[in-house]
Amino acid sequence: MYTAKFLPEIELRKTKLQNAMKNTEADAMLISSNTNLFYTSGRIFSGYTYIPVEGEILFFVRRPVDLKGDNVIYIHKPEDISSIMHERGINMPQKLLLEDDVLTYNERVRLATIFTNATFDNSSQIIRNVRAIKTPYEIELIRESAAKHASMYHRIPAEYKDGMSDTEFSIELERLARLHGSLGIVRIFGSSMEIYMGSLLSGDNADTPSPYDFALGGAGLNSSLPIGCNGAMIRPGTTVMVDIGGNFTGYMSDLSRVFSLGEIPELAQNAHHVALQIQDAIIEKGKPGVPVAELYELALNTAKQAGLEEYFMGHRQHAGFIGHGVGIELNEKPVLAPRSKEILEENMVFALEPKFVIPHVGAVGIENTLLVTKTGIEKITHCPEEIIPLD
Structure with missing residues (x-):
């Protein structure tokens, strides 16, 4: 399943999840989403x-057929799990955690027919809390x-050609990202959240509301995916915000x-x-133990003091x-939001x-990726932060 180097x-991840599980009185958790697999x-x-x-992880695999490892167990269907556990002398759980935030109703019903004596609870937020602290x-x-x-971002200005639309520019930047090794897919938590490789917003399109919970919207090219560039020409006197994942x-x-x-x-x-x-200001204030709601308030108050509140975050x-x-x-x-109860921790x-x-x-x-260290905040994305002319 994985190399000895990765063991x-x-x-470490197993221990983190098992420790979190002990606070729930659950016997086990069963994971099926791609992200958590x-x-x-x-x-x-x-x-x-x-x-x-307590004990070893088991991987119940249907596909692909070439995975190997002591804990890899091939199944034809989920119902095989109960008989395999019985054959191996593994006790069936009395309380089982499932990913209820992403599991379909039919999947949950099917699992209930397999773990017949178990009660179920939600593991989604438990796993998200564990994953928030990076190894x-x-x-x-x-x-x-x-x-x-x-x-990749250092090369963005060279990709612009006079007379481009926002879509044409976005296509060149997506190509540039792929040439730098981008895997293309942007995984997002939540069934109502979707995006392609990112967004490029030019001019008034940046002011177009979106149904998605992103910082900014954009009309998109079709009502089936209303986010990002909309095919408009990039015009003098406007900005282009590039947010490619x-x-x-x-x-x-x-x-x-x-x-x-x-x-x-001006x-x-x-x-x-x-x-x-x-x-x-947030980099200076941020450190382990600081409530993230305080960082949001710091940002909002700074925008208010500058007389820019009506333009802030949209x-x-x-x-x-x-x-x-x-x-x-x-x-x-x-999530750095006003009502969040979350506290910054080292390695977030x-x-x-x-x-x-x-x-x-x-x-x-601006947007940068930041690491919470033992003593403060470290910026780990580095490229020019001023507004860069395309002409």
Whole structure:
């Protein structure tokens, strides 16, 4: 299933999940989502990860057919699990945790016919809390992703050609990301959240509300995916905000930068400067033990003091957060929001994105990926932060 080199990492993750499980009085958890299968095994497969509160992980695999390992057990259907556990003398759980936030009703009903004597509870938030604290191995993968992400962003201005639409520019940047090793897919938690490789927002399209819980919206190219570029020409006097996701290693980094065509109004320039001030203030204040709600309030108050509140985190529609955790998924914990009860902890990784939308100009602001260290905040995405001219 995984190499001997990766075994200590799997053991560490297993221990973290088992420790979290002990607070629930559960006997085991059963995992079936791609994200958490990857977290618990180091790869994607069709099947289940079974983690008892004590003992070894079992991987019940349907596909692919070439996986090997002492704990890899092939099944034809989920119902095989109960007979295999009986044959191996493994006690069936009395309380089993399932990923209820992502499990379909039919899947849950089917599992209830397999674990007939068990009561069920939700493991989704337990796993998300565990995944919020990254291991050293995960941090290295995020650093690698961040470095490739930043390298790609350095080359963005060279991809612009006079007369481009936002879609044409976005296509070139998506190609650039793939040439730098992007895996293409951006994993997001939540059934109502979807995006392609990221978004590019130019001019008034940055002010278009979206149904998705992203910082900014955009009309998109079709009502079936209303997010990002809409095919409009990039015009003088407007900005282009590039927010292409950075999945280069299976672990995400997040990065936004602003470009401009021609002169942009002083209001937009000032708002961008305030966004950089917010970033610096949060990096200075952030450290283990700080409530994330305080960081949100710091950002909002800075925007208010600058007289820019109506443009902060959107104009026609405002996002209710200024940052979010990143890892295997783009929107992990913590969420930097006003009512969040979360506290910064060492080895959390999050994207900070104070942004403003100026009508008829576009979006300005910044987004970087940050690591919470023992003593403070480390920025791990590095490329120019000023507004960069395309002409």
